[in-house]
Amino acid sequence: MTQWNRFDPGRRGALAAGGALLLGAALRPAASRAQAAGKIPLGTIGAGHIGSTIGGLWIKNGHKVFFSDRHPEQLKDLVAGLGPLAQAGTVDQAIAFGDAILLTVPYGAIPQIGHDYADKLKGKIVLDTCNAVPARDGAVAEEVEKNGIGVTTQKYFPGARIVRAFNTMSYMYFQEQANRPDPKLAVPIAGDDAEAVRVAAQLVRDAGFEPVVVGNLAAARLFQRGGPGYGQRVTAAELKKTLSLPQ
Numbered sequence: 001m002t003q004w005n006r007f008d009p010g011r012r013g014a015l016a017a018g019g020a021l022l023l024g025a026a027l028r029p030a031a032s033r034a035q036a037a038g039k040i041p042l043g044t045i046g047a048g049h050i051g052s053t054i055g056g057l058w059i060k061n062g063h064k065v066f067f068s069d070r071h072p073e074q075l076k077d078l079v080a081g082l083g084p085l086a087q088a089g090t091v092d093q094a095i096a097f098g099d100a101i102l103l104t105v106p107y108g109a110i111p112q113i114g115h116d117y118a119d120k121l122k123g124k125i126v127l128d129t130c131n132a133v134p135a136r137d138g139a140v141a142e143e144v145e146k147n148g149i150g151v152t153t154q155k156y157f158p159g160a161r162i163v164r165a166f167n168t169m170s171y172m173y174f175q176e177q178a179n180r181p182d183p184k185l186a187v188p189i190a191g192d193d194a195e196a197v198r199v200a201a202q203l204v205r206d207a208g209f210e211p212v213v214v215g216n217l218a219a220a221r222l223f224q225r226g227g228p229g230y231g232q233r234v235t236a237a238e239l240k241k242t243l244s245l246p247q
Helices: 009-023 049-060 072-082 091-097 107-121 139-147 149-156 171-177 194-206 217-223 236-242
Strands: 042-045 065-068 086-089 100-103 125-128 161-164 186-191 210-215
Touching (some): 042 049, 042 091, 049 065, 049 086, 049 100, 049 171, 065 072, 065 091, 100 194, 107 149, 125 149, 125 194, 139 149, 161 194, 186 194, 186 217, 194 210, 210 217, 210 236
Parallel strands (some): 065 086, 100 125, 125 161
16 A cells, blocks of 8 residues: 555554544444444544544444554554544454444545455445645645545545545544534535435534535535635534525
8 A cells, every 4th residue: 555655654643542532342244233222333444633533422422433544553542542432453344344434544545545445345335534635645636626526535436435524624623512512513514325425414413513415426525625615613504505505
């Protein structure tokens, strides 16, 4: 995974440990995953600030979360800080464990991760939090600017049920605003698969926010980095007004 190797594993481990401090079970086959109160097993590809924050909020809500990283041994502090509903291991294990997957890596790694894991992600709901940064991510960021980020991510994960989510704000703001009194902080989402969007919307609620369905993956351009919905720290009604969506 040459592109993913560009990112400092020591830094990734430090981010995961920091997320555990801030937020303070064996694998089972899919057929046996009946979850109490509608909770589903979740996996992450990446366990930095966003991955550990959103994963931690899901754990607080009662979901089991399997965090993964290319260096899973560096996630010990993360798992210890989040308690018995948290596990950590390889990307393959996280994909096998999760009924839905949180994809949270530098966007420059997307082509290589797609090459390595797209087949295993076919049919899976994948919540894509990644943002393309031209100075960091190179050619794929140019592709995002041309075609839109939702469409671009789907290209690298054919057969996966991609939903864009949790990409518009920093992990610190997500931590601060999760589960605040109504009206909740709005989190825009977009996807082509109606059932995947429904599941993603519930997972946004389970993390302590209010989902706003913006449209299909092409419409995710509206809240990609630099779009009018990016960085909007607002309620659902305010975000819908900004993006000219029905109230």
